[in-house]
Amino acid sequence: xxxxYYLKSLLSNKALWGWGVGFMAFWLFMGSYVFGFNMVSKTxxxxxxxxxxxxxxxxxxxxxxxxxxxxxxxxxSSLAYGFRFTKLKPSSYIFSLMGSTSVAxxxxxxxxxxxxxxxxxxRTGFLILPIYPEFSILMxxxxxxxxxxxxxxxxxxxxxxxxxxxxxxxxFIPQLLSYLFGFSELGIPLPSTVVYASPFSDITxxxxxxxxxxxxxxxxxxGTGPALNPYILVVSLLFxxxxxxxxxxxxxKRIRPRSIEEGRQV
Amino acid sequence: MMIDLKxxxxxxxxxxxxxxxxxxxxxxxxxxxxxxxxxxxxxxxxLKVLTGLVHIESGEAYVNxxxxxxxxxxxxxxxxxxxxxxxxxxxxxxxxxxxxxxxxGDSAGPEDIVYKFGLETILDKKIHxxxxxxxKMIGNIMSLSFNPSLILMDEPFDxxxxxxxxxxxxxxxxxxxxxxxxxxxFDLLNRLQGWGLYxxxxxxxxxxxxxxxxxxxxxxxxxxxxxxxxxxxxxxxxSITENSGTVPITSARNLNSxxxxxx
Numbered sequence: 450x451x452x453x454y455y456l457k458s459l460l461s462n463k464a465l466w467g468w469g470v471g472f473m474a475f476w477l478f479m480g481s482y483v484f485g486f487n488m489v490s491k492t493x494x495x496x497x498x499x500x501x502x503x504x505x506x507x508x509x510x511x512x513x514x515x516x517x518x519x520x521x522x523x524x525x526s527s528l529a530y531g532f533r534f535t536k537l538k539p540s541s542y543i544f545s546l547m548g549s550t551s552v553a554x555x556x557x558x559x560x561x562x563x564x565x566x567x568x569x570x571x572r573t574g575f576l577i578l579p580i581y582p583e584f585s586i587l588m589x590x591x592x593x594x595x596x597x598x599x600x601x602x603x604x605x606x607x608x609x610x611x612x613x614x615x616x617x618x619x620x621f622i623p624q625l626l627s628y629l630f631g632f633s634e635l636g637i638p639l640p641s642t643v644v645y646a647s648p649f650s651d652i653t654x655x656x657x658x659x660x661x662x663x664x665x666x667x668x669x670x671x672g673t674g675p676a677l678n679p680y681i682l683v684v685s686l687l688f689x690x691x692x693x694x695x696x697x698x699x700x701x702k703r704i705r706p707r708s709i710e711e712g713r714q715v
Numbered sequence: 716m717m718i719d720l721k722x723x724x725x726x727x728x729x730x731x732x733x734x735x736x737x738x739x740x741x742x743x744x745x746x747x748x749x750x751x752x753x754x755x756x757x758x759x760x761x762l763k764v765l766t767g768l769v770h771i772e773s774g775e776a777y778v779n780x781x782x783x784x785x786x787x788x789x790x791x792x793x794x795x796x797x798x799x800x801x802x803x804x805x806x807x808x809x810x811x812x813x814x815x816x817x818x819x820g821d822s823a824g825p826e827d828i829v830y831k832f833g834l835e836t837i838l839d840k841k842i843h844x845x846x847x848x849x850x851k852m853i854g855n856i857m858s859l860s861f862n863p864s865l866i867l868m869d870e871p872f873d874x875x876x877x878x879x880x881x882x883x884x885x886x887x888x889x890x891x892x893x894x895x896x897x898x899x900x901f902d903l904l905n906r907l908q909g910w911g912l913y914x915x916x917x918x919x920x921x922x923x924x925x926x927x928x929x930x931x932x933x934x935x936x937x938x939x940x941x942x943x944x945x946x947x948x949x950x951x952x953x954s955i956t957e958n959s960g961t962v963p964i965t966s967a968r969n970l971n972s973x974x975x976x977x978x
Contacts, residue, residue, distance in 0.1 A: 451817075530766055
């Protein structure tokens with residue numbers, strides 16, 4: 450019940466569509482038409498397209514996280530009351546929102562796939578399709594799950610244990626980390642241990658693989674280095690999801706009612 | 716349902732010496748009471764203690780024998796406080812359905828009440844798109860729905876127009892549930908004869924009186940020997956007396972102006 454209404458609420462959020470799809474379409478346009486001036490062959494350009502797709506997929510997921518984080522922040526008193534005086538349980542709240550955020554991630558991800566195909570194919574004149582689109586959507590669903598849990602942990606931790614003046618920074622942490630890991634991989638070759646350990650890199654590399662059809666090379670920007678083991682990437686990402694789920698459950702059970710006015714900046 | 720507050724103290728900011736509630740002891744069982752006090756006296760904090768929405772500095776608060784800090788799944792307690800209905804940014808219609816599900820009730824009841832109050836145009840709007848009076852009415856309607864056994868209403872008549880106030884009073888009078896209503900206004904209390912009455916000033920509760928006594932109660936500066944209660948405030952002591960005194964309590968529209976008049 451809660452999941453259905455939360456999904457409806459997410460999908461009717463114009464800001465989420467504007468930033469999560471509209472702004473990402475702008476970046477995909479930049480990737481295909483502005484930065485992709487030397488795209489010439491279908492085979493080589495599949496790799497270039499896959500890099501852009503994986504980066505934009507990660508950032509799009511982090512934008513969902515920001516919307517979710519604000520939503521949890523505004524609900525702090527409702528949850529404190531709800532756990533006491535309704536049938537709502539912390540576990541059902543986390544599962545419901547995680548489920549609906551994952552579905553929203555899958556839906557928005559489908560638009561990202563479609564936009565990537567449209568823009569990169571129209572730019573090159575070749576039809577550049579993802580090799581495993583069904584796994585791309587699955588990855589967007591898992592990304593939604595991860596981003597929900599990350600934003601839930603950050604916001605509820607801030608709500609319970611710190612001042613709320615920093616809330617407008619905290620809700621953007623998933624986006625900041627996504628930009629940091631996403632773009633740093635393009636410019637600075639990261640060691641494989643960092644790539645495997647970082648959930649943001651795991652998402653990028655797995656999204657890359659679903660589009661490209663082959664495991665991601667260590668240096669994603671120039672396609673060099675050993676191929677990364679997708680199983681380790683999956684296990685690492687699932688480890689982060691489980692860890693964040695446990696922390697989110699611990700925190701939400703202790704949610705502290707706070708006045709949302711505490712988050713006011715001036 | 717039983718309410719028991721034992722020596723409850725609440726402080727919003729530990730740096731300040733002033734308490735929002737100071738050593739409150741209060742017991743209620745199957746009663747209907749009105750708590751009146753000036754703005755900032757601790758009325759809302761009292762209800763927040765009972766709904767678990769505020770940190771209790773010291774003391775204990777029980778609802779139906781269960782500590783409010785650890786109570787879970789007690790669907791019989793409802794409130795009109797707006798912040799508890801912000802679980803997500805849905806339309807009012809969806810919020811009613813969500814809370815119907817969470818309270819184990821039927822959404823037809825509250826939706827019918829929305830129509831009864833002529834508020835149907837707000838059903839497809841989100842909470843931030845409606846006026847403060849409409850938000851208050853949605854809280855009131857939610858609190859009166861789903862067969863609660865204890866209703867905690869904070870300033871239910873604030874920003875509500877006269878016609879809706881009277882309809883709301885009708886509903887409040889007819890409900891069987893135990894109730895606590897906070898208000899700083901006196902003018903609607905004569906409809907609540909038979910209800911208990913408490914005063915709250917600077918975080919301290921005084922009483923219990925009866926609403927039916929209100930027309931005979933007076934307030935005077937100082938500590939009088941025949942007083943029913945002495946209110947010790949930062950701006951002096953005031954005595955509540957019956958049948959004689961400096962200012963009849965009902966002569967003022969609310970407690971804010973009453974203290975100005977006596978002081």
